Amino acid sequence: MIRFLLSLFTPFRWFIEKMGADYNQFIRILELQLTMDNRRMKGIGNNSKKETENALIKQSFGQIVFGIFFATFLYIVKSSFTFYYFAHIFLMTMMAMMIISEFTTILFDTSENVIIQPLPIRGNTISLARNAHVFIYLSLMAFNLSVISVIVAIFKFGIVSALIFSVTIFLNVLFTLFLANILYLGIMRLASGEKLKNLLMYFQIVIAILFMLAYQVGINMVDKTHIQDMVLPVYWYTYFVPPAFFSGFVEAFSFNLFDIQHLLFIAETMIIPLVSIYLTGKYLTPVFNRKLMDLEQGDRASKVKVESTSPGLWYRMMIPVFIHRKEEKAPFNLIWIMTGRERLFIQSFLPSLAYILIIIFVQFFTKSFNYDELVQSNRYLVILYAFIFVSASLPVSLLNGNNQHAAWVFKTMPLLSPACYFKGFIKGAFARYFVPFFLPLSVIICFVWGIKVLPDVIIAFLAIYLFTLLFYYYQHPNFPFGLEKSANQSGTAFVKIMGLILTAVILGYLHYLLLHWFNFANLMLIPVYLLAIYYVNRVFIYKKITWEEVDEVNTYS
Amino acid sequence: MNHQSIVEIRNLEKKYGQKQVLHAINLDIQSGQIIGYIGPNGAGKSTTVKILCGLINDFEGDVTIFGKDLRTQTIDIKKQVGYIPENAVLYESLTPMEFMEFIGEMRGLENELTRTKAEALMNIFEMKPNLHQRIATFSKGMRQKVLICSALLHNPDLIFMDEPLSGLDANSVIMVKEMLIHLAREGKTVFYSSHLMDVVEKISDRIILIDQGKVIADGSFEELNRLSNDENLEKMFTRLTGNTNHSEKAEAFINAFEK
Numbered sequence: 001m002i003r004f005l006l007s008l009f010t011p012f013r014w015f016i017e018k019m020g021a022d023y024n025q026f027i028r029i030l031e032l033q034l035t036m037d038n039r040r041m042k043g044i045g046n047n048s049k050k051e052t053e054n055a056l057i058k059q060s061f062g063q064i065v066f067g068i069f070f071a072t073f074l075y076i077v078k079s080s081f082t083f084y085y086f087a088h089i090f091l092m093t094m095m096a097m098m099i100i101s102e103f104t105t106i107l108f109d110t111s112e113n114v115i116i117q118p119l120p121i122r123g124n125t126i127s128l129a130r131n132a133h134v135f136i137y138l139s140l141m142a143f144n145l146s147v148i149s150v151i152v153a154i155f156k157f158g159i160v161s162a163l164i165f166s167v168t169i170f171l172n173v174l175f176t177l178f179l180a181n182i183l184y185l186g187i188m189r190l191a192s193g194e195k196l197k198n199l200l201m202y203f204q205i206v207i208a209i210l211f212m213l214a215y216q217v218g219i220n221m222v223d224k225t226h227i228q229d230m231v232l233p234v235y236w237y238t239y240f241v242p243p244a245f246f247s248g249f250v251e252a253f254s255f256n257l258f259d260i261q262h263l264l265f266i267a268e269t270m271i272i273p274l275v276s277i278y279l280t281g282k283y284l285t286p287v288f289n290r291k292l293m294d295l296e297q298g299d300r301a302s303k304v305k306v307e308s309t310s311p312g313l314w315y316r317m318m319i320p321v322f323i324h325r326k327e328e329k330a331p332f333n334l335i336w337i338m339t340g341r342e343r344l345f346i347q348s349f350l351p352s353l354a355y356i357l358i359i360i361f362v363q364f365f366t367k368s369f370n371y372d373e374l375v376q377s378n379r380y381l382v383i384l385y386a387f388i389f390v391s392a393s394l395p396v397s398l399l400n401g402n403n404q405h406a407a408w409v410f411k412t413m414p415l416l417s418p419a420c421y422f423k424g425f426i427k428g429a430f431a432r433y434f435v436p437f438f439l440p441l442s443v444i445i446c447f448v449w450g451i452k453v454l455p456d457v458i459i460a461f462l463a464i465y466l467f468t469l470l471f472y473y474y475q476h477p478n479f480p481f482g483l484e485k486s487a488n489q490s491g492t493a494f495v496k497i498m499g500l501i502l503t504a505v506i507l508g509y510l511h512y513l514l515l516h517w518f519n520f521a522n523l524m525l526i527p528v529y530l531l532a533i534y535y536v537n538r539v540f541i542y543k544k545i546t547w548e549e550v551d552e553v554n555t556y557s
Numbered sequence: 558m559n560h561q562s563i564v565e566i567r568n569l570e571k572k573y574g575q576k577q578v579l580h581a582i583n584l585d586i587q588s589g590q591i592i593g594y595i596g597p598n599g600a601g602k603s604t605t606v607k608i609l610c611g612l613i614n615d616f617e618g619d620v621t622i623f624g625k626d627l628r629t630q631t632i633d634i635k636k637q638v639g640y641i642p643e644n645a646v647l648y649e650s651l652t653p654m655e656f657m658e659f660i661g662e663m664r665g666l667e668n669e670l671t672r673t674k675a676e677a678l679m680n681i682f683e684m685k686p687n688l689h690q691r692i693a694t695f696s697k698g699m700r701q702k703v704l705i706c707s708a709l710l711h712n713p714d715l716i717f718m719d720e721p722l723s724g725l726d727a728n729s730v731i732m733v734k735e736m737l738i739h740l741a742r743e744g745k746t747v748f749y750s751s752h753l754m755d756v757v758e759k760i761s762d763r764i765i766l767i768d769q770g771k772v773i774a775d776g777s778f779e780e781l782n783r784l785s786n787d788e789n790l791e792k793m794f795t796r797l798t799g800n801t802n803h804s805e806k807a808e809a810f811i812n813a814f815e816k
Binding site for chain 1: 656
């Protein structure tokens with residue numbers, strides 16, 4: 001597989017050398033990176049290799065499903081130009097999201113520099129290999145996402161058109177990669193060292209939120225009948241929109257249209273991606289590399305600062321609420337401190353919080369807004385149950401980090417059962433990152449709908465707490481922040497989100513039904529959830545998380 | 558001297574898959590001693606230490622520590638044992654104080670006690686100013702010092718060290734050596750795995766040499782010396798582990814360069 005992928009680069013040898021890279025070294029580095037991706041193991045479990053391969057398949061499957069959704073939407077579009085235009089926009093958006101959420105870590109990864117930099121390899125070769133590495137994954141993703149659209153294109157516009165469409169998809173990937181490079185260089189100009197890393201983190205969070213917002217609002221605003229007959233007019237600025245010239249290119253060759261307008265599109269499509277990738281290799285990557293080296297150098301010095309030692313008021317308030325057993329306090333405390341400092345955690349968790357806000361926003365502000373009507377309705381349940389996203393994102397966010405070999409300390413402690421660690425961890429994260437967001441919103445809800453909804457707020461809180469615990473206890477008991485985030489890991493998110501939405505709907509609906517059954521019927525849920533939480537925390541976890549289970553997925557060296 | 562046997566190892570065997578790394582190890586270790594556990598790379602040193610600390614649970618044979626069975630009474634044993642691992646990997650985003658507070662609390666120490674002890678121990682290593690800085694900024698030697706301090710917090714009776722001196726500067730090495738001798742005088746037992754022959758030779762009451770998972774020499778340096786007439790531990794080590802043709806190998810090494 002790796003051999004095959006690498007052989008695809010052979011025809012472009014001259015181009016790679018032109019950009020100032022040593023071709024043989026380039027291929028070697030790429031081979032190394034791909035081999036490492038292939039072997040990246042999750043813990044020491046016996047079937048760990050199988051697991052990562054599955055992740056790639058699952059991810060591809062999720063993307064294809066996504067592609068199907070989009071292709072059905074495209075199917076109703078009549079104009080070929082509009083069809084390809086939307087297809088390219090969709091692709092670019094998805095790739096941009098992927099680069100920002102997944103590949104930033106790869107582009108900024110300096111860990112292999114220790115090995116590679118002392119060798120006589122030019123910086124260009126390294127960066128180019130790094131870009132090529134991202135490019136391979138992006139191409140795979142582009143393939144998965146658009147394979148169905150290409151099939152649809154065959155039926156609608158003929159096989160030639162579909163083939164040319166495939167070529168432009170490839171060019172689109174190159175172009176998007178170039179844009180990503182420019183974007184990151186821009187950010188790197190703004191800051192350096194530790195600051196830059198934080199800036200990147202917040203940038204990623206903001207972009208992720210923006211994409212989610214655009215998607216939610218976009219889906220809600222699309223009017224299907226309108227799109228069907230939509231023909232995009234070509235204005236002077238259309239020539240500056242990348243998806244437009246890609247689709248103009250396809251249209252020109254599929255229908256033999258070679259007027260001025262199409263010739264312009266053709267010229268753009270032929271020249272811009274190639275020139276941009278040439279510029280990336282020749283001029284951008286050297287700058288990128290230099291900046292990256294500064295980043296590494298500046299790292300140590302800028303981090304030396306004294307951390308405050310006294311725990312905050314919020315911490316002292318949460319301890320008696322969540323901790324009733326002495327041995328859970330230290331893990332609670334540990335996670336409380338670390339979640340505030342682990343970049344990967346913040347990066348993956350904050351967007352999910354924002355997602356909740358977006359759901360709420362879309363619920364209330366895209367439709368006609370009427371305050372009186374709102375107060376009469378039960379729509380506060382939507383707000384409350386939207387928080388169930390935390391139940392999935394919090395446990396997952398606790399996994400990733402760069403502390404692969406620090407888990408030995410947990411094993412050396414005199415503990416009969418590791419359960420108290422995991423109880424402390426999830427409670428700490430929950431208390432620090434869920435309660436402070438849920439509480440103010442609950443206050444607002446009680447203010448708008450009246451104090452009579454307070455039991456509902458409590459029920460929703462208990463339901464979400466219960467599900468957070470269940471999600472955490474059901475995933476592999478890896479000690480926190482010890483799993484490497486790899487390029488092919490992010491897979492199952494789609495399936496998980498679907499399952500979650502279903503859970504939220506079921507729980508919310510159950511709650512809603514009870515509200516309408518008879519007065520105070522909903523109160524029955526409080527003891528039910530309380531008992532369930534008690535059972536999960538006092539009985540279930542001790543059976544589920546044992547040292548055998550924990551030893552299976554963690555290494556102590 | 559009235560030494561009692563606190564570690565008894567009977568026919569200890571360990572396999573990783575098909576590969577057998579420990580072959581029927583039998584040892585008795587008396588309290589108040591410094592045991593130097595030496596052997597070439599891959600001899601099974603770290604594996605032995607990890608088994609004795611309870612990091613590795615599946616092994617063959619019987620191990621008793623403080624008269625308790627390692628398999629069934631692991632928790633009681635862990636309470637009295639300190640462990641300093643080979644690779645100084647810690648949670649980078651924590652400060653030494655936070656790390657030690659965690660360990661102290663998990664071991665049931667009072668927070669106040671943990672803090673004063675941590676300060677005192679770190680002060681010995683001249684690291685008091687670093688107590689509240691993140692471990693990510695520390696050099697390897699500094700991390701090693703944090704590890705040593707955190708392993709001693711609960712005043713263990715038996716201390717396992719896997720290469721405790723790696724990365725330490727000369728002053729710290731001398732200090733740790735002195736510290737070990739003091740600990741042994743107080744009746745504590747130190748089980749010490751290392752490559753550094755000269756250190757082992759100087760401070761160990763007893764030297765255990767293993768190779769390919771087997772004990773091939775055991776005794777004080779004087780005893781071993783009497784039997785074999787090697788002028789130092791290094792010579793004995795190379796003779797016993799079967800690598801006597803160093804100069805030939807070095808030559809082959811040079812030749813490999815010239816090709």
